[in-house]
Amino acid sequence: xxxxxxxxxxxxxxxxxxxxxxxxxxxxxxxxxxxxxxxxxxxxxxxxxxxxxxxxxxxxxxxxxxxxxxxxxxxxxxxxxxxxxxxxxxxxxxxxxxxxxxxxxxxxxxxxxxxxxxxxxxxxxxxxxxxxxxxxxxxxxxxxxxxxxxxxxxxxxxxxxxxxxxxxxxxxxxxxxxxxxxxxxxxxxxxxxxxxxxxxxxxxxxxxxxxxxxxxxxxxxxxxxxxxxxxxxxxxxxxxxxxxxxxxxxxxxxxxxxxxxxxxxxxxxxxxxxxxxxxxxxxxxxxxxxxxxxxxxxxxxxxxxxxxxxxxxxxxxxxxxxxxxxxxxxxxxxxxxxxxxxxxxxxxxxxxxxxxxxxxxxxxxxxxxxxxxxxxxxxxxxxxxxxxxxxxxxxxxxxxxxxxxxxxxxxxxxxxxxxxxxxxx
Ligand code: ATP
Ligand code: MG
Numbered sequence: 001x002x003x004x005x006x007x008x009x010x011x012x013x014x015x016x017x018x019x020x021x022x023x024x025x026x027x028x029x030x031x032x033x034x035x036x037x038x039x040x041x042x043x044x045x046x047x048x049x050x051x052x053x054x055x056x057x058x059x060x061x062x063x064x065x066x067x068x069x070x071x072x073x074x075x076x077x078x079x080x081x082x083x084x085x086x087x088x089x090x091x092x093x094x095x096x097x098x099x100x101x102x103x104x105x106x107x108x109x110x111x112x113x114x115x116x117x118x119x120x121x122x123x124x125x126x127x128x129x130x131x132x133x134x135x136x137x138x139x140x141x142x143x144x145x146x147x148x149x150x151x152x153x154x155x156x157x158x159x160x161x162x163x164x165x166x167x168x169x170x171x172x173x174x175x176x177x178x179x180x181x182x183x184x185x186x187x188x189x190x191x192x193x194x195x196x197x198x199x200x201x202x203x204x205x206x207x208x209x210x211x212x213x214x215x216x217x218x219x220x221x222x223x224x225x226x227x228x229x230x231x232x233x234x235x236x237x238x239x240x241x242x243x244x245x246x247x248x249x250x251x252x253x254x255x256x257x258x259x260x261x262x263x264x265x266x267x268x269x270x271x272x273x274x275x276x277x278x279x280x281x282x283x284x285x286x287x288x289x290x291x292x293x294x295x296x297x298x299x300x301x302x303x304x305x306x307x308x309x310x311x312x313x314x315x316x317x318x319x320x321x322x323x324x325x326x327x328x329x330x331x332x333x334x335x336x337x338x339x340x341x342x343x344x345x346x347x348x349x350x351x352x353x354x355x356x357x358x359x360x361x362x363x364x365x366x367x368x369x370x371x372x373x374x375x376x377x378x379x380x381x382x383x384x385x386x387x388x389x390x391x392x393x394x395x396x397x398x399x400x401x402x403x404x405x406x407x408x409x410x411x412x413x414x415x416x417x418x419x420x421x422x423x424x425x
Contacts, residue, residue, distance in 0.1 A: 010115070010123030024321045025313055026108065028154050029128050036147050038104040038130060043087040045110065049077040055086040055291055057262025059203040066113040080112035084129040085263070085288065085304055086295075092133055093297040102134035108309075120279025120311050130285075131304035133292070138240035141267045141287065141303055142247075148271060148283055148305060149249055155312075156320045157273075161282060163249065165269045166257040167237040168205075169229040171290060174265070177228040178204055184222055191218050208256045211278075224255035233266050240267060263288040267303065276311055283307035327379030328360040329423050333371040335387040340365065342391055346412070354420055376401055382422065384415070 007013065014022060033040075049069050056062050068080040081087055084107050092098050092105075108128045115121055130147075132140055145163065152158050168174060181204045185192060192200065193215055196207040208219050229237065244251055251269075259268045268286030276282075285305020293299040334343040347361045360378050362371050368387065375383040385397040390409065397409045398418065410418065 008123065010117030012122060021313055021316060021321050025309060025316065029151065032147065032151050032154060033106050038106045041088060041091065041105045041107050043084065043091055043107055045081055046078050047081055047087050047090065049079040051086050051090055052079055052082060055263055055295060059199065060261055062113060066115055068112045068114060082113045083111055084127060084306060085131060088131045089291055089295055093292065093295060098133055098292060098297060098300045104132050106130045120276050122310060126309040127306045128309060129304060129306040131302060133300050133302045136301035138236050138243065141240050142243040144285065144303060144305055145244065145269060146247060146249065156317055157315055160275050160315055161271045161273045163251040163269060163271055164254040164257055165251045166254050167226060167229055167233055168258065168265050168268055169225060169233040170265060173228050173230040173233060177225045180223045181205065188218055205258045208258045219256055226255050236266055259284065259286055263291040265289055273315060275315060279311060282311045282315065328358040329380060330359050330382040330384050330419065331375035331378045331380040332359060332361045333375055333383050333385045334362055335368045335371065336391065338388065338391040339386040342386055350419065353416055354423065356423055357419060
């Protein structure tokens, strides 16, 4: 036998018995986003590499080491999208969505990052992303946060997650802060790990984002950006907090929350849980007012977030997922050649006349006994049987598989009545 070809490491199949969990998650998210007035946008999975380099930032984990980049047949450098914001902004600019307009958008789909696969961290994973364009105030920041909070509530997760929030200020205030930070880390250079040493020159804020436990104490004692905010960013942040306070949502201000991507400014936030070990962030976002301009358009304020569906899915309590029953109402057993010819047209006719009917037709022949076994396994409560005798007489037998009702034989017209009545319950 030929050797099995396996899936790519970190890229998983989602099998039929897991899909009801995913459908539940996706349906809840879609419903909620629609209720807040957000529209879906569908974007390509592949973009030009340059788009991610220019938006996410050259000195970030994603661009430095996680992108799936390849040359296509024309020699262009393309990348499987590691996140959705860059593509969404690209599409909004390209399709003229940003001129004197506001947009509340969302997308859902796979993202790709070459990371070390482990629980909650995969190379193909799925995100729902939300991006809003054309609104500069803290009210929309609050709306995004409140919308995500409601989502956790809808899915019974409110007690499992908590909100961390911070402000990264304006570009100018980050520049002033950056100097202080470089001073501080330079004075403590001997404590920096290899990654942080490299970032000291290129992107010192990202040192604060380090996941290395050995760096924690040093990072905790570092100067805090929140103390260097410019007046406008400070007012924006205070107003956001006031709205959140007024709605009674609790949060923690985390001065070390800088996010891993370069395009953020002002508000940033993360929803975290302690139920998933090290991979505890289920949703992360922030304001990126500079990105649209950075990608070549007139500046437009923007904010968004993305949530990781694998992490959310593993938080869901099995008990709240409705067990959707897709098992058929009836299984059509066809014994003998004549019956086999009659089977498909009969099934199609029943489907025409009873649109809600879930009917599975036995394919592949076999004995009556083996077909009944399949009928039983399908979960259907009824077996509709056409064997030689029925085929000859133009009848169909109905066998009740899960109750003690006598088998009966009836003409097609009666069968239609019987099924129509039966599926009402
Ligand atoms: P982390 O710090 O866990 O690496 P990140 O900051 O790289 O996360 P974002 O780019 O903000 O993550 O992505 C938003 C969300 O997408 C994350 O909070 C997480 O839930 C999910 N996510 C990110 N990378 C992965 C991955 N490799 N596998 C599964 N989910 C992921
Ligand atoms: Mg990451």
